[in-house]
Amino acid sequence: MSAEGLERAARxxxxxxxxxxxxxAWDLVVRLNQIPPYILPGPxxxxxxxxxxxxxxxxxWVVTLRFTLxxxxxxxxxxxxxxxxxxxxxxxxxxxxxxxxxxxVTPLIAIAPLILIYVENTHVALLIxxxxxxxxxxxxxxxxxxxxxxxxxxxxxxxxxxxxWQVLRYLRIPSAMPYFLGxxxxxxxLSLIGSVVAEFVAGTAGEGSGLAYxxxxxxxxxxxxxxxxxxxMISATGILIFISFSALSHLVLRRWHESAVKxxx
Amino acid sequence: MVRLRGVAKRFGNGVLALQxxxxxxxxxxxxxxxxxxxxxxxxxLRLVAGLGGISGGTIEWGAxxxxxxxxxVFQEPTLxxxxxxxxxxxLPLRLQGIGRRDAAGDVAATLAMVGLGGFEKAFPRELSGGxxxxxxxxxxxxxxxxxxxxxEPFAALDEITRIKLNNDLLELWRKQSWTVVFxxxxxxxxxxxxxxxxxxxxxPGRVVAEHHVDVPYPRxxxxxxxxxxxxxxxxxSRSLAVAMQEQPA
Ligand SMILES: Nc1ncnc2c1ncn2[C@@H]1O[C@H](COP(=O)(O)OP(=O)(O)OP(=O)(O)O)[C@@H](O)[C@H]1O
Ligand SMILES: [Mg+2]
Numbered sequence: 001m002s003a004e005g006l007e008r009a010a011r012x013x014x015x016x017x018x019x020x021x022x023x024x025a026w027d028l029v030v031r032l033n034q035i036p037p038y039i040l041p042g043p044x045x046x047x048x049x050x051x052x053x054x055x056x057x058x059x060x061w062v063v064t065l066r067f068t069l070x071x072x073x074x075x076x077x078x079x080x081x082x083x084x085x086x087x088x089x090x091x092x093x094x095x096x097x098x099x100x101x102x103x104x105v106t107p108l109i110a111i112a113p114l115i116l117i118y119v120e121n122t123h124v125a126l127l128i129x130x131x132x133x134x135x136x137x138x139x140x141x142x143x144x145x146x147x148x149x150x151x152x153x154x155x156x157x158x159x160x161x162x163x164x165w166q167v168l169r170y171l172r173i174p175s176a177m178p179y180f181l182g183x184x185x186x187x188x189x190l191s192l193i194g195s196v197v198a199e200f201v202a203g204t205a206g207e208g209s210g211l212a213y214x215x216x217x218x219x220x221x222x223x224x225x226x227x228x229x230x231x232x233m234i235s236a237t238g239i240l241i242f243i244s245f246s247a248l249s250h251l252v253l254r255r256w257h258e259s260a261v262k263x264x265x
Numbered sequence: 266m267v268r269l270r271g272v273a274k275r276f277g278n279g280v281l282a283l284q285x286x287x288x289x290x291x292x293x294x295x296x297x298x299x300x301x302x303x304x305x306x307x308x309x310l311r312l313v314a315g316l317g318g319i320s321g322g323t324i325e326w327g328a329x330x331x332x333x334x335x336x337x338v339f340q341e342p343t344l345x346x347x348x349x350x351x352x353x354x355x356l357p358l359r360l361q362g363i364g365r366r367d368a369a370g371d372v373a374a375t376l377a378m379v380g381l382g383g384f385e386k387a388f389p390r391e392l393s394g395g396x397x398x399x400x401x402x403x404x405x406x407x408x409x410x411x412x413x414x415x416x417e418p419f420a421a422l423d424e425i426t427r428i429k430l431n432n433d434l435l436e437l438w439r440k441q442s443w444t445v446v447f448x449x450x451x452x453x454x455x456x457x458x459x460x461x462x463x464x465x466x467x468x469p470g471r472v473v474a475e476h477h478v479d480v481p482y483p484r485x486x487x488x489x490x491x492x493x494x495x496x497x498x499x500x501x502s503r504s505l506a507v508a509m510q511e512q513p514a
Contacts, residue, residue, distance in 0.1 A: 152343040155316050160360040160408075161332035170359070174347045256347045256388050 041225040046232065049225040056214060057226070061233050064210035067195040068237070071130030075187050078131065079138030080180070087146040087172060088164075097143075104136040108194060112201040122202055129201070130194030134187040141183030145176025178257050181249040188241040196234060266292045266327050266412065266444055267313060273321035273469075274308050282308045284469035286322065290412070290446060295438055297455035297462045298448045299501065301509050305470025306448040307340070310414050313446065330412075333361065336405030338415040342397035344389040344404075350376065351385040354403045361408070375407045376400075378437065395426040402430075406437075413438075416448045431458060432485065439482055452505060456497040457489060464501070466508040474504040 023043045029035070030042040037045055050057065082100070086093035112129050119125040149171050157167050199212035211230045218227040253260035272286040282305040290296060290313070298306045311317055312324065314337050344353045351372055358368040376382055379399040389397055398418060405413060419427040435458060438445055449455050455462045456478060464474040478497055480488065488494050 150343060152339050152341070153345065155311070156337065156339075156343065156356075157360065158316060159314055159332070159335060159337055160357050162360045166360055170356070171345070174345065177347070256390060261390060 038222045038224050041228055045225050046228045049229045053226050053229060057211075057229060057233060060209060060211045060214045060230070061237070064192075064195060064199075064212065064234070065237060067126060067130060067199075067210060068192045068241070071127055071134055071195055072188055072191040074127060074131045075134035075138055075191060076184065079135040079183070079187070080142055082135075082139050083142035083146060083176075084168075086143050087168070093143070100136060100139055103132055108133050108197055109201065112198055116202055126195060126198040126202060129198030130191050133194035133197075134191035137183040137186040137190065138180065139183075141179040141186075142176055145179025146172045148179070149175040178249075178253055178259060181245070181252060185242060185245040185249065188245050189238050192234070192238050192241060266290050268325045268327070269309075269313070269322065270325075271322035272309070272312065272319055272324060274305070274312060274317070275320040281469040283312075283471065284321075285471050287472060288463060290444060291461075292327075293442055293444055295435075295445045295447065295458055295460045297459040298446065298465060299450065299452065299455045299462055299505060300465030300470070301467055301505075302450060304465045304467035304508075306450075306465060307416050309465075309470065310416050310446060310448050313412075314414055333357070333408040334411045336408065336410035336413045338398075338401055338405045338413070338418045340417045340420060342389070342394075342401040344397060344400055346389050348388075349385065350381065350387050350389070350392070350400050353389065353400055354407050356404060357408045371407055375403045378406065379403045380433065395422055395430065398422065398430065402434075409441075411444060413443050413445045415445065417450065418447075419454070420449070420451075427454070428489075434458070435482065435484060452498055452501045456494060456501050457484065462501055464504050464508050473508045476501055476504070 027042050027044065030040055041049075082096070086097065108129055111132065115128055116122070116125050119128060146168075153171055154167070157171055162170075195210070196212045199210050200216065211234055215227050215230045218224065218230065250260045255261070267288075267290040269286055269288040272283055272288075273281070274283040275281050286305075286309060288309070298309065300306050308317075312319055314335055345356070348356075354372045354375060355365065355368050358371065359365075373382070373385070376385065379402055381396065381399050381403065384392070384396070389400070392400065402418065405415075419430055422430065431454065434445075437443075447455070447458060459478050462476040462478060463472050464476070465471065466473040476497075480493055480497070
């Protein structure tokens with residue numbers, strides 16, 4: 001096997017081996033100490049719970065995923081929109097950027113109850129919560145990207161009498177692309193966290209409840225295996241989001257950006 | 266073609282880069298700006314291109330000029346990494362509102378002219394340093410400018426590539442009827458290419474000497490090894506040495 005092939009295989013095999021070891025250890029700890037399932041269920045029991053509780057878990061997952069994606073979409077629109085606005089004038093950026101920072105550094109868990117009080121529709125309130133956490137990396141990365149166009153290229157555009165719109169369209173937006181995609185990857189994870197945290201705070205029951213509510217509920221009823229199953233689903237969703245956006249980023253940048261091109265030396 | 270009189274440039278940080286710069290750029294000449302590092306050659310070239318305001322003096326154009334009339338080649342290739350060779354060269358025409366279809370012929374012809382026919386679809390990262398520089402030159406030429414401003418375009422290249430591009434540039438300049446202003450700190454390069462050499466001194470930048478290189482074109486490798494060329498280099502070297510010892514004005 002070539003050195004490169006070996007490395008590629010190792011990337012998959014090594015983490016998988018760690019997982020097997022960890023799961024086995026978990027299983028042994030539970031078995032040997034005879035820990036009851038309402039304190040710590042073994043991995044097999046958690047796996048079984050996926051199967052038995054699928055009817056509850058699946059709809060909850062769909063709700064959480066939908067919230068996450070909606071929050072992310074709003075974050076992208078809001079973040080990119082604000083970044084484009086900031087790019088129009090330094091003065092606008094100076095005026096508003098500090099407030100974006102304030103919004104970002106204030107812990108969501110502290111503002112969420114207020115939002116739930118003032119916004120009547122719980123769904124909208126949850127969306128606002130998730131948006132607050134997710135939009136900042138997009139805003140700050142895109143702003144940075146729009147401002148980091150090559151100085152000489154800016155001069156070149158100026159020399160040819162390019163309009164503001166042309167500079168934005170042909171120079172600033174392409175320059176910002178890698179930064180934006182980096183922000184998107186972070187924001188994807190954050191919007192999941194945002195929607196889970198918001199649901200925890202809101203604690204909405206009934207039809208439209210997501211995985212967070214199922215976790216709370218399982219905790220109250222000491223259905224710890226279900227709690228673990230829901231937790232695993234949230235993690236898996238986060239990983240899925242991260243992988244999807246990494247792939248998207250790679251696809252968009254593969255022709256030209258250092259982060260994605262494969263160099264043949 | 267362009268007349269600079271008493272031009273001064275002071276940067277925001279207080280650096281006085283140019284003062285009392287007098288320079289005439291004549292139609293169809295190949296003019297080299299020669300001087301030690303930091304003497305304001307790039308600054309002068311950018312002012313001619315209209316990039317950045319002047320702090321004093323005047324810059325007059327003989328005839329009205331538009332955005333298409335100036336071609337600028339930077340010291341680095343300065344290509345857009347996300348765009349293909351075609352799109353990089355097409356840029357000046359695109360900014361003029363010319364459609365892709367209508368521009369295709371001119372872009373292809375210009376690329377062929379710099380010896381890059383067939384590389385339209387390549388991305389800058391797939392090209393060698395010399396090829397990137399050619400793309401940059403093609404981009405400057407695609408609008409068929411009357412005045413070509415070049416800022417040490419070949420400084421980062423190896424000797425062999427530089428000599429080749431020198432010859433290509435001379436040939437293009439002779440065929441088309443351009444005016445070229447070429448910034449360099451190489452005595453040898455300027456003596457090979459130019460019809461006129463202007464020597465600048467630093468702190469603040471100004472013109473201290475001028476040479477007419479009265480050697481007919483075409484110039485080729487034979488000229489490069491001739492005693493005439495050696496003599497030109499010697500004279501220019503001497504005035505550059507004087508310029509470097511020049512006390513601040
Ligand atoms: N944007 C800027 N802001 C402040 N000072 C500058 C700026 N650009 C150039 N200078 C200063 O102006 C002087 C002339 O710079 P310039 O780049 O024109 O020199 P140059 O002759 O082209 O040098 P080189 O051969 O090294 O390229 C230098 O002292 C430099 O520090
Ligand atoms: Mg320079």
